Amino acid sequence: MIAAMAAAAALFFLLWWMLQEEENSWIPAGLAASVVLLVAALARLMVARRDRGRLRDHNSFSGEPYSSSSRRLSSSPMHSISLHTAALRSLQKQSAEADARDSGEVHRELYDLCVEYLAGADKALQSPRTQADGRVALRAGQERVRELQKHHLLTWARVSAQTLTHEAQQRVRLYEKVETANRALNCIETALKVYPNEEELNISARAVREFITSSRVAHWVELAERAAFKGYLQRSIDCYRDALFYLSRDRPGPAGETAAEKITREIEMLRARLDREGAITSAKGTNRRVRRRP
Template sequence: MRGKSLENRSSNELMPSFRSGEFNPNATAKYKSRKSLWLMNIAYFSATCVVLLILFFVTWTVFHENEEDAAWIPAGIVAVAFFSASIAAREIILRRFQNRQLLQHERMEKRASFAGIRNGKLTLEQNAAILRRIKRKSDAANTVQDTPENHWELFNLSSEYLERIERELQNVHVGSPRLPALRKGQEQIQVLQKHHLLHWASETSQNLTREAQVRVNMNEKIETAQRALEILQTASRFYPNERQLSESTSAIKEFIASIRVGHWVEAAERAVFKGHLKKAVDLYRDALFDLSRETIDENERDKIKKRILAEIIRLENDLHREKASRKHLSPKT
């Protein structure tokens, strides 16, 4: 039966039937996963054995040259320690690989079950069942403990449903009892689609911005903030006129500008503290140059520019006075 979902199929149905000529992609995916895992194990243990032998003989050679009577003992200890560490590392790598495969498989099953019947007409009962499942997952994603990734998943599920409804509406005749139900479902899921995309963009960009704030290196700060900006730009492609997205985008652009400009300002302040006034002026001019290139609010740009120019004028006056003082104190020829 084509309409049967993956979760309702028996184990026999999920196995490929060579006698009937049927082919199950899920079973093939599992076989490929096991094969890739088997090949990965062979490669890992082969590399481990090669490195282990090299370590053993290098250690044995070092101790043997120092005229140690039992050079094989420390060499064996090093080899055993390396082998134990390799086994532990393999378990970690294997666990991550299996978790990634399991997560990918679960996502494929979820999408298959949410998509309903790909071929044929979407009945009222099937449409209602899909709507209930999306709404149930939506309620779960709105809990405080949930993650932004679940909002992104709900957005994708909503998009798949809306694409399916668009195809269905092309074949629905006026007066069909399916028409109002499909229209209603379309309107409801459009609201959920926007809701979850905005939540995903907001929470993810906020997390990345907080991460950028605690970074020490300037380039890492900017790189992390740029990732937050890309998240918002992704959401803006779907809802370009959304005020929340435009305001958040402007805020992060100003944050990136403050990182770049702040870097030069802090360097200039350190130069002033060390008495390097000329260097401080050059650093403040670098700050002005970066400020002119950033996309930020003009009023905010003018405020920062005025403060930096005031510092430059103050330092240049100090330099002139210092130069005049040296000239006055120098002996006349």
């Protein structure tokens, strides 16, 4: 800094001597000297900040506290407990707000927050500095958060599946119906990975699968009916067979058996009709050959 002051003074006298013929020549000389001092002060400030940053990084790397305040926070086990208590209160408040809104995405976010809380609580319990009363409070908080976690994951799966299933019902094309319904099924299966014995999830999954099967069967039955109406009997039989394939694969049970029996009767009727038309065509061909004989 002394060198900067000396340089500023030298610059001041140099400019003042060069600008003696000008009026108020000391003004530009003083401004130039002030600029030199200002630049020197800024450079000194930047160097000091860099040195403090290096010292802070060194202390954090070596594990030594940088100040007495940080030492008090890191050495107090109740500080982490208070953080978890505040986080628990925030979770409970957000949980009530999510229940009021009943939005699937909000419930999923709350589930993720519960996962983060439980992970942080586990780390605090593993710390040897956590006192006995703090461990009791953490375990009690974990129990409450696990209940919230299950509630929000199940609610997310239910709301998302209902929304996507309703959207699938509004679709016209089969592949759009199946794609949207599979998204609903993925939500349910995600929750089932965490709670595999939850009966509500299993019932919802079966309902979505039945919807997918019903959509496929209805699609092929409609194609079969159109083909039969246009007189394409063999094509109609093939479409009915495709419907039977999805029924036998995806819907075992009484309902599937009843629908399969109905489709089987339709196939038998079409085959009988096809045989009659074939016999009539064959008879007409025979009569024509007889008439052509001399």
